[in-house]
Amino acid sequence: MNYVFYDLETTGRSSHWDQIIQVAAILTDQNLNIIDKFEEKCRINSNCIPHPEAILVNKISIRTILTTNLSHYQLMLNLQKKFLEWSPAIFIGYNSILFDEEFLRNSFFKNLLDPYTTIKDKNYRLDLLDSIRALNHLHPEKIKSSISEKGNPILKLDQVAPLNGITDFKAHDAMGDTLATLGLAKIIKNKSSSVWKDTILNKKKTNLLTYINNNPFCYIESLFGRVKLFTLSFLGEHPLYKWAICYDLKKDPSEALNLNDSDFKSYLEQKPKIIKNIKLNKSPLFLSYQYVKSINKNDSLSDKEIIKRNKFILDNPLFKERVINYYEKKSSENISNFSQVDFFAEESIYKNFPSEKDSKLMKEFHLSSWENKNIIKNRFSDERLTYFANLLIYEENPEYLEKNTVKLIRKNLSDRLLSQENEKWLTIYNAYKKIDDLREKCDNNNDEISLNALNDINDYLEKTERQLQTYR
Numbered sequence: 001m002n003y004v005f006y007d008l009e010t011t012g013r014s015s016h017w018d019q020i021i022q023v024a025a026i027l028t029d030q031n032l033n034i035i036d037k038f039e040e041k042c043r044i045n046s047n048c049i050p051h052p053e054a055i056l057v058n059k060i061s062i063r064t065i066l067t068t069n070l071s072h073y074q075l076m077l078n079l080q081k082k083f084l085e086w087s088p089a090i091f092i093g094y095n096s097i098l099f100d101e102e103f104l105r106n107s108f109f110k111n112l113l114d115p116y117t118t119i120k121d122k123n124y125r126l127d128l129l130d131s132i133r134a135l136n137h138l139h140p141e142k143i144k145s146s147i148s149e150k151g152n153p154i155l156k157l158d159q160v161a162p163l164n165g166i167t168d169f170k171a172h173d174a175m176g177d178t179l180a181t182l183g184l185a186k187i188i189k190n191k192s193s194s195v196w197k198d199t200i201l202n203k204k205k206t207n208l209l210t211y212i213n214n215n216p217f218c219y220i221e222s223l224f225g226r227v228k229l230f231t232l233s234f235l236g237e238h239p240l241y242k243w244a245i246c247y248d249l250k251k252d253p254s255e256a257l258n259l260n261d262s263d264f265k266s267y268l269e270q271k272p273k274i275i276k277n278i279k280l281n282k283s284p285l286f287l288s289y290q291y292v293k294s295i296n297k298n299d300s301l302s303d304k305e306i307i308k309r310n311k312f313i314l315d316n317p318l319f320k321e322r323v324i325n326y327y328e329k330k331s332s333e334n335i336s337n338f339s340q341v342d343f344f345a346e347e348s349i350y351k352n353f354p355s356e357k358d359s360k361l362m363k364e365f366h367l368s369s370w371e372n373k374n375i376i377k378n379r380f381s382d383e384r385l386t387y388f389a390n391l392l393i394y395e396e397n398p399e400y401l402e403k404n405t406v407k408l409i410r411k412n413l414s415d416r417l418l419s420q421e422n423e424k425w426l427t428i429y430n431a432y433k434k435i436d437d438l439r440e441k442c443d444n445n446n447d448e449i450s451l452n453a454l455n456d457i458n459d460y461l462e463k464t465e466r467q468l469q470t471y472r
Contacts, residue, residue, distance in 0.1 A: 002035065002089045003028045005185070007177040008100050009058040011050035011065075015102040016346045017425035019048045019072060021065050022058070023079055024174035027086045032186050038082045039175050042075035043068040045395055047413055049426045049464070052434050052457050058172045062456045073392055076111040077366065088122035090200060094157045094181045097127040097282050109349045110388050112362045119281075124203035128181055130285040131188050131199040132160060134220050137227050138295055142191040143184075152225035157181065194291045205280045208244070209237075216249060216310045218287040219278065229296070231289060232276060233310045235320040239328040244278040247323070249309045250301065257319060268326055275323065344424075345384040358382050365389065370397040410471035418468050428465050432458070 006025035012018035021044065027036040044050060044065045055062060070078075083091075093100045105115040118125045136143040136153055144163045145153040154160070157180055158171035166183035170176030189196045201207070211217065212234040219230050232246040233253075247253055251274045256267045268275055278284050293303060313320060343351055354362065358380050365376045370393060377389035393401050394409050401409075419427045435454050442450045 001030060002086065003030070003032065003185075004083065004086055004089045004091045005178050005182045006091065006093055006096075006100065007174045007181065008103055009060060009172070009174045010054065010103060011044065011048055012054050012426060013051075013099075014425070015099075015106040016344075017048070018051070018054075018103075019045055020075065020103055020107050021050075021060055021072075022174040023075065024176075024178045025079075025082065025086075026178050026182055027089070028182065032182065032189065034182075036086070037175075038079070040070060040075050040078060041065070041068050042070045042072045045072050045391075047391065047416070049417060049428060049431050049461070050457070051426055052431060052438055052454060055457060056438065056450050056453055061453065062460050066460065071396060072107075073111050073396055076107055076113060080108060080113050080117055083117050087117075090203065091118040091123060091125040092128055092181065092185065093125075094132075094177065094184070095127065095129045097125070101125060106346075106349055110346065111392065112365055112385060112388055114359075114362075115349060124283070126199060126203055126283045126285075128185055128188075128199075129155065130220070131195055132184060133222055133227055134198075134285060134287060135188055135192055135195050136160075137220055137229060138195070138292065139192060143187065148225060150225065153227060154225075157184075160184070194288065198285060198287050198291075203283050208280050208284070208286065209234075211286055212244065212246070214314065216289045216306055218289050218292040219246070219276065219284065220287070221276075229292070230276065231292075231299075231301075231306055233313045235275075235313065236324045238277065238331070239324065240331045241277075242280065244276075244280050244284075245324055245327060246276045246278060247313060248272075248274045248276065249306050250274075253309055253312050253316075253319060257316065264322065265326065268323065275327075277327070345387050347424075348384055352382070352384075354382055354385065358385055361385075370400050374400045414468040414471040418465065418472075428461050428468070431461055435461075 004025055004027055006023065008020050009022035010018050010020050020042070022039075022041045024039040025037070026034055027038075028034055041060065041064065050062065050065070101118065104118065108117065109115040114120070117123065132143055132155055133153075136145050136155065140153075143160070145155055145160055146163065148154055157177055161167075161169065161171075161180040161184060164184065164187055166180050166187075169180045169183070171180070188199065201211075212232075214234075216231055216233055219232055221228050221230060231249045233249055235245045235247055237243065238245055256264060259267055289306070293299070361376060361379055362385065365373055368376060373389065374393055377386050377393070380386045380389070390401065390405055390409060394406065398406055416423070416425060417428050420429055421427075422430070435458050439451065439454055442454065
């Protein structure tokens with residue numbers, strides 16, 4: 001199977017409220033030889049205020065994202081078309097599961113495209129950061145990293161790539177970061193066939209379950225930069241969320257066999273937690289216990305004890321059932337509270353899936369003229385899709401929208417972006433404050449380039465503020 005390495009540059013860190021402004025992707029064969037490339041930038045939508053610090057980091061000037069001919073909608077159309085053309089493939093990014101993949105899904109969703117392109121039709125996804133973290137932890141001589149003041153490895157792409165001989169790339173540029181990710185993948189493949197094998201295999205949920213079902217396995221977790229290796233035993237799937245509920249074999253499970261309900265709850269809630277809830281749909285990296293055991297000679301538990309504890313869990317289905325029932329009850333209580341929370345349409349990607357009828361209409365929408373798009377939008381049964389369709393038409397060809405709709409969109413834009421509150425999205429008011437803070441920092445560092453960029457952003461904000469005031 002081929003691989004697609006990709007990276008995004010965005011206006012901020014919120015996949016709900018910020019926007020993709022640059023995409024790069026590289027298609028390779030299974031030997032990591034480049035077959036094809038894709039790279040595009042787009043202009044910013046009127047409903048998004050760019051975070052000043054993001055603009056300074058990715059060095060895409062505010063002038064560029066205001067004047068680029070390609071719209072965000074057309075960028076997402078082009079990207080999905082290219083991804084479908086390259087499919088089936090394994091889609092690979094760096095810190096992508098938590099960041100790039102969420103941006104992709106939300107951006108496709110808000111542009112009325114299928115959000116799940118990277119996991120449909122024999123496609124899989126993985127996060128190379130997991131593999132780099134594993135190889136650095138198990139073989140620090142094979143993947144080098146600098147160390148933080150707290151003694152934790154620093155595995156940020158712009159730092160770990162140069163330390164491992166990858167220097168011919170531009171950091172915080174979509175194509176540059178994609179090339180760096182590809183370079184790191186080559187290092188893993190060449191220096192550790194076992195980690196590479198575990199990286200690319202078992203990305204399908206059914207394969208993951210088969211991999212962990214009976215035998216102990218290893219999992220590496222990073223929390224606030226601290227990396228920790230766990231040897232786990234699979235108890236079962238979470239009844240509601242379908243996560244893998246796993247037991248940390250550093251603790252003897254037989255201790256809990258005869259506990260009453262109160263003590264059993266305390267046992268499960270003790271810190272450090274003995275239960276790991278691992279999201280299988282996030283393509284976690286599971287490592288072979290036998291491989292880790294062969295190189296990790298200083299483990300406090302013997303192989304015999306690990307096998308004994310794992311066998312206890314396999315032989316005691318009532319213990320597994322008791323743990324699973326506990327988490328089912330706990331989750332039901334959380335859902336009851338969570339259901340009371342109101343969502344904006346931009347935050348609702350996982351709340352409901354479009355119906356089959358609406359999915360067909362979404363495809364028809366993209367193939368139609370803008371005049372007909374304005375007719376199709378009213379045929380959606382899901383009001384979120386009508387809402388997004390109105391925004392797309394407003395950005396691309398507002399002359400086709402009803403006057404009242406244009407007025408409502410502009411009123412909403414004005415209310416949101418001129419808010420004086422601390423909102424979920426970046427407001428103009430808070431953007432000004434961020435610029436002031438960054439200016440002070442840049443002044444102290446004599447950073448004229450960044451100061452000029454901040455002045456350009458400030459000019460854009462002032463112009464946008466004046467325009468939004470007219471919508472009130």
